Amino acid sequence: MMFLKHKYSTEDLIEKCKAADRKACEMLYKQFASKMLAVCLRYATDKMEAEDMLQNGFIKVFSKISDYRGDGSFEGWMRRIMVHCSIEYYRKHHNMVKVDIEESGYEQSVNAAAASSLEAKDLLRIIQELPTGYRMVFNLYAVEGYSHREIAEMAGITEGASKSQLSRARTMLKQRIESLDEKKNYEYAG
Amino acid sequence: MNMQDNEFDDLFRSKLGGLEVQPSAHVWDNIAAGLGTAKKKSILPMLSVAATTLILLAAGTWFLLDKPVKQVQNQVAQVKVTAPKNEVTQPENITVEQPASKVEPLASKTNVKLIVNQVARLKTQPALKQQSLQPVNELATPVSTEALTPQILAAVPTQSVTHPVVPEMQLASSTINNDAPVLKPINTPATVAVTASQTDKKKKHGIHSLGDLINVVVSKVDKREDKLIEFTESDDDESSVTGINLGIIKIKKEQ
Numbered sequence: 001m002m003f004l005k006h007k008y009s010t011e012d013l014i015e016k017c018k019a020a021d022r023k024a025c026e027m028l029y030k031q032f033a034s035k036m037l038a039v040c041l042r043y044a045t046d047k048m049e050a051e052d053m054l055q056n057g058f059i060k061v062f063s064k065i066s067d068y069r070g071d072g073s074f075e076g077w078m079r080r081i082m083v084h085c086s087i088e089y090y091r092k093h094h095n096m097v098k099v100d101i102e103e104s105g106y107e108q109s110v111n112a113a114a115a116s117s118l119e120a121k122d123l124l125r126i127i128q129e130l131p132t133g134y135r136m137v138f139n140l141y142a143v144e145g146y147s148h149r150e151i152a153e154m155a156g157i158t159e160g161a162s163k164s165q166l167s168r169a170r171t172m173l174k175q176r177i178e179s180l181d182e183k184k185n186y187e188y189a190g
Numbered sequence: 191m192n193m194q195d196n197e198f199d200d201l202f203r204s205k206l207g208g209l210e211v212q213p214s215a216h217v218w219d220n221i222a223a224g225l226g227t228a229k230k231k232s233i234l235p236m237l238s239v240a241a242t243t244l245i246l247l248a249a250g251t252w253f254l255l256d257k258p259v260k261q262v263q264n265q266v267a268q269v270k271v272t273a274p275k276n277e278v279t280q281p282e283n284i285t286v287e288q289p290a291s292k293v294e295p296l297a298s299k300t301n302v303k304l305i306v307n308q309v310a311r312l313k314t315q316p317a318l319k320q321q322s323l324q325p326v327n328e329l330a331t332p333v334s335t336e337a338l339t340p341q342i343l344a345a346v347p348t349q350s351v352t353h354p355v356v357p358e359m360q361l362a363s364s365t366i367n368n369d370a371p372v373l374k375p376i377n378t379p380a381t382v383a384v385t386a387s388q389t390d391k392k393k394k395h396g397i398h399s400l401g402d403l404i405n406v407v408v409s410k411v412d413k414r415e416d417k418l419i420e421f422t423e424s425d426d427d428e429s430s431v432t433g434i435n436l437g438i439i440k441i442k443k444e445q
Contacts, residue, residue, distance in 0.1 A: 025225065029218055038209035051217050058217075059224040112193045120205045127202070142199035143206060170195060 010074055017065045025062050032075065033058075036082050042139045043086035045128050057085040083144060087154055090132055110174040114181035126176040133157075134169035141166050252437060253412065399423060401430070416440055 008016075008027065016024030037054050044050035060081050068077055127135055136155060140146045141162070146154070148162040155162070193201070397403045401421025412418045412435075420433035422443075432443040 022222070022225070026218060026222070029221065033217070034210040034212045037211045037213045038206070041209075041211060042206060047211075051213055054213055055217050055220045055224070058221045062221075062225055110193055110198065112197070115193060115198070115201055118205075120209050123202055123205050124209065127206075138202075143203045145203075170198060174198070 011070075014065065014068065014070075014074060017062060029058055032078055035075070036078060039079055039082045040086055041124060042127055042143060043083070043090070043136060045132075049089075053082065053086045053089045056089065057082040060085055079144075083140070084154070087136060090136065091156070110177050111181060115177050117184075118177065118180065122180065126173055126180070129176065130169055130172055134165050134172065137162050137165040138169035138173070249436070253418070256437060416442060 008024070010028070010031065013024045013028045013031070017028055033054065036057060037050055040050040040053040040057065041047065044053060057078075061078055064081070068074065127138065130138065133155075137151055137157075140151045140154065141148070148159045148166075151157070151162045152159045157165075397406060399421075401423060404419065405417070405421050408417045408419055414435065416433055416435040418435055419431060420435075420442075422430060422432040434441045
């Protein structure tokens with residue numbers, strides 16, 4: 001991975017990719033693939049699905065690379081394409097049914113220490129276990145930083161739906177973290 | 191300690207933001223394959239452009255190669271008419287190989303052709319050269335050259351008045367238009383040269399439509415009697431294609 005960066009700068013590779021240099025495309029892919037797969041994984045239920053999104057995303061990146069004018073980071077530009085492709089993927093493959101879970105009557109709280117102790121992979125797994133719509137909204141709002149208005153536009157839902165799905169997603173995630181924490185404590189105690 | 195929503199979100203952002211997971215090897219193969227098909231699609235329009243250019247080039251080359259043959263034929267036809275005048279002077283001037291004895295039987299048509307072909311190749315005769323540039327019709331060129339000499343003028347108009355119906359090479363449209371101009375030369379010798387050729391007439395009348403413009407341009411390039419493409423203006427000021435000559439394919443609308 002690293003030696004590629006020394007051989008060509010990202011800017012060089014982008015220019016070569018604009019000229020449809022296949023080798024440069026591969027090098028650029030190798031440079032960013034693992035970061036971008038992590039993005040896709042947050043939107044997917046498993047790695048296979050994430051790799052499908054990654055594949056679509058990179059094909060789009062290379063076909064639109066001439067649109068990249070160099071304003072803003074290339075990684076950020078790529079990341080946005082990956083996010084859009086992931087949403088697109090769900091529009092095609094899943095009917096984004098609003099899964100209604102039983103309303104928890106009280107505001108779920110979570111222990112900060114418990115949450116912080118979780119590994120990235122654990123967090124990823126509990127995100128992947130969320131219903132598709134919740135996962136998407138939570139990712140877009142909490143991780144990507146989009147506003148509810150932007151999310152409504154991107155996902156084709158109302159702003160209200162975005163807000164309610166975000167709060168439900170948080171609740172579900174907190175429940176999962178609590179149960180994981182309890183499990184851990186139980187294991188330590190036992 | 192309970193977490194605020196934004197703290198909770200931050201936790202996910204910070205922990206997942208820097209995550210990297212190596213994808214399977216086959217992902218790149220699929221992307222490369224996807225790029226390959228995208229490329230093939232983009233080649234197709236380029237191919238059609240290349241094919242069109244090739245066809246146009248081939249057609250152009252064919253015209254260039256085809257033209258000299260036609261010119262020689264036209265010259266043969268022209269000299270056949272004026273033969274009595276040229277025969278006496280030409281052979282002596284041009285070819286030394288030509289024995290004196292051969293000058294005599296020139297009257298026979300086969301010999302005339304032979305000499306004419308030689309003349310065409312040598313292209314030393316200024317009179318013939320001028321004719322070869324304007325193979326419009328038989329009567330057109332003689333009229334224009336003779337207009338310079340007033341003595342012969344008397345004979346010219348009679349030629350042009352009787353001939354217009356005869357030449358098969360003259361276009362149907364032009365014979366109609368020529369009727370009036372042909373009569374004029376009798377009174378004003380100066381206009382004879384102007385009205386004599388089809389192309390000159392068009393310039394004089396101005397270019398009214400795109401069809402006229404194309405006619406003028408085509409007639410500059412294509413010296414054949416049936417032009418590559420020919421437009422005729424109809425009554426309602428609309429130009430329509432009345433003739434196409436692609437060498438093998440000739441279409442002409444009779445009027």
